[in-house]
Amino acid sequence: MKKTLGAKDILFPIPIALVVSGNGDNANIISIAWIGITGSNPPSIGISLKKNRYSLDLIRQTGEFTINIPSTNDMVKTDYCGLVSGKNVNKFDETNFTALKSHKVKTPIIKECPYNIECKVIKEVEIGDWVLVIGEIVETHVDEDKIENNKISIEKVNPLVYVPTIREYWSIGKLLGKSFNVGKKMINK
Amino acid sequence: MKKTLGAKDILFPIPIALVVSGNGDNANIISIAWIGITGSNPPSIGISLKKNRYSLDLIRQTGEFTINIPSTNDMVKTDYCGLVSGKNVNKFDETNFTALKSHKVKTPIIKECPYNIECKVIKEVEIGDWVLVIGEIVETHVDEDKIENNKISIEKVNPLVYVPTIREYWSIGKLLGKSFNVGKKMINK
Numbered sequence: 001m002k003k004t005l006g007a008k009d010i011l012f013p014i015p016i017a018l019v020v021s022g023n024g025d026n027a028n029i030i031s032i033a034w035i036g037i038t039g040s041n042p043p044s045i046g047i048s049l050k051k052n053r054y055s056l057d058l059i060r061q062t063g064e065f066t067i068n069i070p071s072t073n074d075m076v077k078t079d080y081c082g083l084v085s086g087k088n089v090n091k092f093d094e095t096n097f098t099a100l101k102s103h104k105v106k107t108p109i110i111k112e113c114p115y116n117i118e119c120k121v122i123k124e125v126e127i128g129d130w131v132l133v134i135g136e137i138v139e140t141h142v143d144e145d146k147i148e149n150n151k152i153s154i155e156k157v158n159p160l161v162y163v164p165t166i167r168e169y170w171s172i173g174k175l176l177g178k179s180f181n182v183g184k185k186m187i188n189k
Numbered sequence: 190m191k192k193t194l195g196a197k198d199i200l201f202p203i204p205i206a207l208v209v210s211g212n213g214d215n216a217n218i219i220s221i222a223w224i225g226i227t228g229s230n231p232p233s234i235g236i237s238l239k240k241n242r243y244s245l246d247l248i249r250q251t252g253e254f255t256i257n258i259p260s261t262n263d264m265v266k267t268d269y270c271g272l273v274s275g276k277n278v279n280k281f282d283e284t285n286f287t288a289l290k291s292h293k294v295k296t297p298i299i300k301e302c303p304y305n306i307e308c309k310v311i312k313e314v315e316i317g318d319w320v321l322v323i324g325e326i327v328e329t330h331v332d333e334d335k336i337e338n339n340k341i342s343i344e345k346v347n348p349l350v351y352v353p354t355i356r357e358y359w360s361i362g363k364l365l366g367k368s369f370n371v372g373k374k375m376i377n378k
Contacts, residue, residue, distance in 0.1 A: 002305070002330040004292065009232035010329055011306070012258065012343060013350050013361055014225070016368075034204070036225020037353075038237045039319030043198035046235060046321070048227045069201065075365055079372030094375065103193065116191070117200070125314055128321065130228030132235070133261065134316060140190040140199055154201060154352045154359065159298055161202050161350060161361055163343045167369055172202055172350055173362035176264055179205075180356055183268030185268075186283065 008165065009034075015167065016162040018068040018081060018113060019047055020099075021058035023106045027099055028086030030055050031078050033162045034130075035067070043137040045119060048130045054087045059133055063121045064105040068113035071158045075169050078160065104138040114143040114157045197354065198223075205358065207257040207270055208236055208304060209288075210247035212295045216288055217275030219244050221268050222351045223319075224256070232326040234308060237319045243276045248322055251293040252310045257302035260347045264358050267349065293327040299370040303332040303346045 019032050045067065046056035049056045059065050068079045077095040084091070092099055097149035102118045119135025126132075146156040154172060161170040162170035223237035234256065238245045244290045244310050248254050266284040273280070281288055286295035291307045298305035308324025315321075337347040343361060350359040 001333045003333045003336060004280065005329045005331060007232050007326050008306075008329045009226050009229040009234075009326065010341075011204060011224070011226050011234060012255070012304070012346075013202060013204055013348050016299065016322075017200075030376075034226045034228070035200070036227075036235060036237075037198050037200050037223045038225075038235065038314075038321045039223070039316040040239075041196040041318040042316075043196050044316050044319075045198075046225060047224075060348050065240065067200070072365055074377060076371050079366070079368055079370065080375040081372070083369065083372045084369060085378060101190070110206075111191075115199075115201070123316070125227075125312060125323070127228040127231075127233050127312070129230040130233075132227045132323075134314070134321075137196050137198065140197045142196045143196060144190045144192045145281045146295060147192060152352075157201075159202050159289060160365070162368065163341075166340050166343065167367055168343065169365045169368060169371075171362035171365055173360035175362055176261055176349070176358045177268070178356055179268055179351065179353070179358060180272065181268065182265050182358075183270070186265060186269040187273060 003080055009167045012163045013161045016078060016160045018070055018078060018110055020066045020107050021055040027092060027108055028058055029054055029081045029091040031082035033164055038134055044134055046132050046134045046136055048132045050128055051131055054085055056131060064107045065119050065135060066102060066107050066109045067117040068110040069115040069159050070113050074112060075160055077144050114146050116141040199354045200353045202350045205267060205349045206298055207259055207267060209255045209296055216281060217244055217247055218270045218280040218295055220271035221226040222353055227323050233323055234326055234353055235321050235323045237321045240318055240320055245320060251296060253296045254308050254324060255291060255296050255298045256306040257299040258304040258348050259302050261360050263301060263350055264349055303335050305330045
């Protein structure tokens with residue numbers, strides 16, 4: 001039996017990312033869960049922000065942002081970045097996160113986050129009270145020590161898994177199978 | 190030290206969803222990882238499809254689609270739905286997934302998926318070779334037996350966690366903390 005919940009903004013499991021906007025002393029950090037890849041050619045990514053967010057102003061000023069995937073050991077700092085506004089505090093100072101120079105944009109990446117994405121804004125889409133900002137992914141980085149056999153090891157990256165509505169942070173669990181692979185047994189069965 | 194990977198469509202950890210398009214005998218299922226909430230008011234969700242996808246035609250014909258979150262025990266069927274085209278096979282027949290009547294749209298939901306979202310298309314955004322289809326979320330459902338203390342239990346839903354680039358399906362692990370909560374200790378510290 002299904003229980004009907006109404007029209008809700010619930011999807012899971014989703015990533016929790018730290019989005020950096022601005023640069024220099026103005027660089028700000030927010031945590032964001034309304035995020036997703038929006039295309040592969042060119043590689044692009046979308047983040048959705050409420051219209052009155054300070055970070056939206058910063059992104060519009062520079063046309064750039066970076067996405068930084070924190071690991072579980074930075075859960076508290078990640079949550080903090082979603083609780084306070086950059087209008088009032090410098091979150092790089094408060095968290096002791098290190099702003100690292102990006103390669104293709106002026107907005108920095110966060111050194112302590114094992115995976116980082118540099119983006120240039122290509123589109124803005126208004127959806128009610130929210131703005132979906134779509135960025136072309138122009139560069140990505142991963143910590144060298146999170147690579148195993150020439151591939152990213154998700155176990156070593158150890159990212160947070162977010163569950164909205166119940167507002168819980170989880171870890172990843174066990175490897176279950178390979179995609180574009182385990183379903184092959186059903187073809188011509 | 191960071192290793193630079195180039196401009197890649199990599200984000201993790203992300204959901205893997207089964208998107209149903211069409212209805213009646215024409216209903217089709219695809220697995221999709223390029224998905225994300227795009228706003229909270231109204232609640233909306235975006236899925237990105239390559240321009241030549243059969244499901245994109247079906248979604249354009251009806252202006253509707255549903256999103257269905259499979260649990261780990263349906264990993265093989267989920268992967269299968271991403272391997273073959275609905276032009277050639279009826280994936281409801283092949284998977285034995287049950288098409289359940291939706292409440293607000295004509296496109297069915299998948300009974301075996303513990304969480305389901307009904308959507309009506311509100312926008313289409315072209316991004317290179319891809320089309321981002323944005324749907325307003327008009328209804329959501331969860332299996333009654335996945336509710337605990339009046340809230341969704343993510344452990345009981347037991348969703349797949351997807352990691353693109355390394356193409357791996359993972360389970361969720363352990364509860365680490367509550368959001369909008371664990372970071373409070375950093376305020377006025």
